[in-house]
Amino acid sequence: TTTAPPELTVRDVTVRFAGLTALDGVSFTVAPGSVHALIGPNGAGKSTCFNVLSGLCRPASGAVTLGGTELTRLAPHRIAALGMARTFQNIVTTQGTVADNLMLGRHALTRAGFTASALRLPGARREQREHLARAREIAELTGLGPHFDSPVGLLSYGDRKRVELARALCLEPRVLLLDEPVAGMNAAERARTAEVVAELRAELGLSVVLVEHDMGLVMRLADEVTVLDFGRTIAHGTPDEVRRDPEVLRAYLGT
Ligand code: ADP
Ligand code: MG
Numbered sequence: 001t002t003t004a005p006p007e008l009t010v011r012d013v014t015v016r017f018a019g020l021t022a023l024d025g026v027s028f029t030v031a032p033g034s035v036h037a038l039i040g041p042n043g044a045g046k047s048t049c050f051n052v053l054s055g056l057c058r059p060a061s062g063a064v065t066l067g068g069t070e071l072t073r074l075a076p077h078r079i080a081a082l083g084m085a086r087t088f089q090n091i092v093t094t095q096g097t098v099a100d101n102l103m104l105g106r107h108a109l110t111r112a113g114f115t116a117s118a119l120r121l122p123g124a125r126r127e128q129r130e131h132l133a134r135a136r137e138i139a140e141l142t143g144l145g146p147h148f149d150s151p152v153g154l155l156s157y158g159d160r161k162r163v164e165l166a167r168a169l170c171l172e173p174r175v176l177l178l179d180e181p182v183a184g185m186n187a188a189e190r191a192r193t194a195e196v197v198a199e200l201r202a203e204l205g206l207s208v209v210l211v212e213h214d215m216g217l218v219m220r221l222a223d224e225v226t227v228l229d230f231g232r233t234i235a236h237g238t239p240d241e242v243r244r245d246p247e248v249l250r251a252y253l254g255t
Contacts, residue, residue, distance in 0.1 A: 005068065007032045007207040008053075008175050013062030015048050015231075022048040023059070024231040028224075030175065033205040035197070037218045037239075040228035041251055046211040047089055049228070050177050053209070054086045055079040067174060080108060085173035087164045089180045089211075092157070098147050101163050102135035105170025135170060141203070142166040142196050158189025162196065169200070175207045176200070182214055190217060197221055219243065227251070 006029035015023040023045045030036040038046050051057035053064055055076035064071045071079050093101050110127065139148045142162050152160050161181065168176060178197070182190040194217050200206045212218050218225065218239060225242040227235040229251040235242050242248055 009065045011063045013059045028226045034223040035208045037210045037222035037225045044228040045231040083174035085168040085171040086177035105167035106131040158185045179211045
């Protein structure tokens with residue numbers, strides 16, 4: 001059998017903050033259309049890893065490639081344009097309607113540009129309509145369809161947090177980085193979000209990197225798991241392999 005080349009490659013990435021090695025030679029790959037979970041205790045370096053992948057943090061050494069293109073020294077907007085979208089751990093939008101927030105997500109893809117839109121040139125108007133139609137589809141795909149025109153301030157916490165996911169999808173990414181997408185959600189909201197992520201992979205063939213503390217969700221969604229502790233990879237494998245790993249149990253349970 002032939003194996004498709006990885007969509008995302010993280011090779012030997014090291015990040016240092018004054019006196020602290022937040023990532024220490026971390027490597028993993030993400031196969032096209034797969035879900036790769038990145039887990040580990042608080043402070044393990046998971047969000048820092050996302051910051052490197054999205055260009056917000058420059059590693060001391062190591063390299064990242066997306067679909068074969070080296071990203072390591074590119075600015076965040078260039079990396080986003082190449083197809084890497086992310087959500088943030090603690091950011092939940094409170095302003096505007098769902099549609100407003102998703103159109104903001106489409107903004108990076110606008111060809112006509114701001115001036116043409118502001119002048120209401122015919123080409124820009126058509127493009128705007130196409131973006132709105134796609135934003136509506138993405139709302140449907142993420143379970144936000146019924147709330148498309150609602151102010152996000154009126155939505156449940158779970159729906160509001162899912163607006164972030166939908167906004168990231170508006171970039172039409174090849175790789176989606178989800179930083180604790182179900183944190184703070186109740187059981188029903190978690191289950192709904194898990195369904196959405198599974199559908200994204202099945203329907204859009206999207207590759208997902210998932211940072212999540214909810215082990216049930218990780219076990220259910222992930223094809224592969226990388227476990228970080230103090231910036232180092234302490235285990236890697238299928239969810240079942242990782243769950244039995246003595247090092248992982250030690251890191252989590254402190255035994
Ligand atoms: P996780 O997401 O796994 O909980 P983080 O990546 O947020 O962990 O943090 C990893 C380590 O790096 C922690 O010790 C954290 O305090 C530190 N850290 C993260 N960002 C910065 C920063 N900008 N400056 C200094 N230290 C940081
Ligand atoms: Mg984090």
